Amino acid sequence: MTKKLTTGNHAIAQAAINAGCDGYFGYPITPQSEIGEFMSKKMQELERAYVCAESEIAAINMVLGACSTGAKAMTSSSSCAVALMQESLSYIAADELPVVLVSVMRAGPGLGYIYPSQGDYNQATIGGGNGDYKIIVLAPSTVQECIDLTYKSFYLAQKYRNPTILLADGLLAQMMEPVEFNEYPYPEIPIEDWALTGAKNRASRAIYSLEPKEDRLVERINTLFNKYKQIEENEVEFEEYQTDNADLIVTCFGSIARNVKSAINQCREKGLKVGMLRPITLYPFPTKKYQELAKTTKKFLTIEMNMGQMVRDVRLAVNGQVPVEFFGKSVGQWLSVEDIIAEIERFNG
Amino acid sequence: MTEKNVVIAGFGGQGILLAGEVLANALMLDEKNVTWYPCYGAEMRGGTVNCEIVTSEDEVSSVNKQDADFIIALNQISFDKFLPKLKAGGWVIANSSLVKEIKSRIDINYLFAPITALANELGEIRISNIISLGLLAKISKLTSVEALHNALDNVLPEHRKNLLALNLKALEMGFNFSLAPVAAC
Numbered sequence: 030m031t032k033k034l035t036t037g038n039h040a041i042a043q044a045a046i047n048a049g050c051d052g053y054f055g056y057p058i059t060p061q062s063e064i065g066e067f068m069s070k071k072m073q074e075l076e077r078a079y080v081c082a083e084s085e086i087a088a089i090n091m092v093l094g095a096c097s098t099g100a101k102a103m104t105s106s107s108s109c110a111v112a113l114m115q116e117s118l119s120y121i122a123a124d125e126l127p128v129v130l131v132s133v134m135r136a137g138p139g140l141g142y143i144y145p146s147q148g149d150y151n152q153a154t155i156g157g158g159n160g161d162y163k164i165i166v167l168a169p170s171t172v173q174e175c176i177d178l179t180y181k182s183f184y185l186a187q188k189y190r191n192p193t194i195l196l197a198d199g200l201l202a203q204m205m206e207p208v209e210f211n212e213y214p215y216p217e218i219p220i221e222d223w224a225l226t227g228a229k230n231r232a233s234r235a236i237y238s239l240e241p242k243e244d245r246l247v248e249r250i251n252t253l254f255n256k257y258k259q260i261e262e263n264e265v266e267f268e269e270y271q272t273d274n275a276d277l278i279v280t281c282f283g284s285i286a287r288n289v290k291s292a293i294n295q296c297r298e299k300g301l302k303v304g305m306l307r308p309i310t311l312y313p314f315p316t317k318k319y320q321e322l323a324k325t326t327k328k329f330l331t332i333e334m335n336m337g338q339m340v341r342d343v344r345l346a347v348n349g350q351v352p353v354e355f356f357g358k359s360v361g362q363w364l365s366v367e368d369i370i371a372e373i374e375r376f377n378g
Numbered sequence: 379m380t381e382k383n384v385v386i387a388g389f390g391g392q393g394i395l396l397a398g399e400v401l402a403n404a405l406m407l408d409e410k411n412v413t414w415y416p417c418y419g420a421e422m423r424g425g426t427v428n429c430e431i432v433t434s435e436d437e438v439s440s441v442n443k444q445d446a447d448f449i450i451a452l453n454q455i456s457f458d459k460f461l462p463k464l465k466a467g468g469w470v471i472a473n474s475s476l477v478k479e480i481k482s483r484i485d486i487n488y489l490f491a492p493i494t495a496l497a498n499e500l501g502e503i504r505i506s507n508i509i510s511l512g513l514l515a516k517i518s519k520l521t522s523v524e525a526l527h528n529a530l531d532n533v534l535p536e537h538r539k540n541l542l543a544l545n546l547k548a549l550e551m552g553f554n555f556s557l558a559p560v561a562a563c
Contacts, residue, residue, distance in 0.1 A: 200442070205402060205413065365443070365444055
């Protein structure tokens with residue numbers, strides 16, 4: 030297959046189209062505006078729905094509406110604007126709708142600025158909506174993974190009828206790399222038994238989250254959590270690199286993994302026994318994998334482009350079996366390979 | 379390590395990002411790993427803009443490095459800003475139509491070429507970015523004029539394909555620019 034030089038933003042947008050996205054609803058914000066720009070042209074050419082919404086709150090609720098009819102629908106946004114969508118994400122989780130949200134992280138808190146950052150790990154994995162709910166979160170590390178994981182986002186959203194976030198960052202969104210646009214590889218999931226497709230020749234149905242009866246609300250939440258258990262059992266994905274005999278395992282997510290891998294290669298050449306574990310699904314988190322590696326390695330070092338967010342999940346997983354340290358920078362200059370090597374040597378020493 | 383990086387910098391409107399995209403496409407056609415990373419934000423015509431291209435036989439280690447093997451500076455501000463970033467033994471290609479020929483470092487190689495004036499010779503001031511790629515191909519040997527030409531075919535939209543012949547002339551003009559007065563350090 031011929032390769033094409035593509036930005037992360039365009040890779041995500043084209044992959045969404047290939048995945049059969051019926052409707053895009055969004056509001057521009059750097060560093061992901063090119064997704065909406067691309068969609069504004071291509072979706073109309075394909076006679077699919079494109080709406081430039083009046084706000085992010087409107088956009089996510091349009092996606093909620095579209096998905097409740099069984100359409101494949103998505104929005105994309107960034108940090109401070111994803112913050113505005115939190116209320117709706119809780120409703121979407123409660124309504125069990127297959128919403129895809131592409132969240133391209135910029136620097137916060139507050140309005141922050143457009144520099145790349147990984148400061149929204151907590152926002153994506155924990156979230157700011159009310160109640161007990163979970164969102165599937167996938168974190169690409171390369172432009173090729175922007176394609177592959179956009180496909181997977183649509184598939185998992187449909188398979189589990191659960192909101193799914195593709196969590197990228199400004200660096201990945203803006204950079205270009207040669208990629209291959211393979212076809213959407215997943216089966217189509219039927220929507221006839223739940224979607225609001227018109228009640229002709231069947232009983233009417235409704236999608237709602239209000240549940241005044243206590244026992245039925247308990248049952249609904251239990252149903253949700255049985256589903257989350259299945260997701261946790263079946264959908265964990267991670268990349269393991271040079272972890273054999275590693276005394277130190279560096280763990281990271283997203284685009285910084287490129288720098289970490291290079292640092293590990295150079296440390297291995299120096300004779301240091303170092304490896305990498307990169308969660309690809311941030312929820313479900315590869316807890317069991319960490320526990321397994323904690324039996325053989327001596328330490329973990331979590332590296333993030335934030336002040337320490339995923340490190341809490343790593344510590345919960347490792348549960349005190351071995352030390353877990355953190356190295357990161359908030360925003361601005363990306364952590365260099367040299368910085369990472371120095372930290373590995375310091376921590377390993 | 380086989381990894382090399384190039385920073386291309388100049389005014390917004392000089393085709394900096396496009397030149398980077400053409401170079402990255404050429405390296406892709408050469409079957410090398412490559413990344414292209416732009417400065418992004420509130421850039422505008424007349425302001426400064428830059429992009430970084432990293433190429434490697436292996437996976438690219440980092441898309442935004444602290445130093446550079448090659449720098450193309452199409453204006454004075456970019457020359458001043460990026461010269462300290464150049465590795466010892468690296469090359470700076472500077473547009474001497476807009477950049478003063480001052481050699482403040484003795485551990486690097488300078489190629490001063492009147493790129494804007496050369497573009498005017500071709501009757502198209504906007505093609506200075508492509509001339510600079512010809513110069514880069516000559517001194518860096520990272521890629522070839524042929525690959526750059528094929529890359530332009532990839533990058534140019536259909537309604538601009540009529541400009542391919544002019545672009546090829548620009549690449550050759552850069553590639554054939556006399557390096558006689560340029561002594562490597």
